[in-house]
Amino acid sequence: MTGKKTYVVMVVVMALVIAVFAGCGAAEKKTDYTGQWKLSDGKASGIKLTAEQLVSSLGEISMHIEAKGKITKKRGIGLDENGKWSATETGIIVSDLDGSNSITFKYHDGALSGEIKGVEITLKK
DSSP states (O other), rough: OOOHHHHHHHHHHHHHHHHHHHHHHHHHEEEEEEOOEEEEEEEEEEEEEEEEHHHHHHHEEEEEOOOOGEEEEEEEETTEEEEEOOOOOOOEEEEESSSSSSSEEEEEETTEEEEEEEEEEEEEO
């Protein structure tokens, strides 16, 4: 009889352990920032702007984010720059290779939003 009780207790304990580990894994959701991000829209002085309007004043803006912190940024007319990025709790920080000229982008609803030259821009995959 005690062997059967021990078996039942072991099964219950195992089930609880599995439930706890499954719950912990579900709570931690990582966002995949890797891939090509292109200018979607923006806002300047409270006025919403299309990607076309922004390109005419700021030039083309896009980012190709790779794993392990590598990024290729396109700003202006045909200027590709290598840089680095790191994840934060709310998005990413993008900077030049030497760590200068950093821009913080917040992630929300599948988009990255940040500010360049006083203009808030939104990039989407």
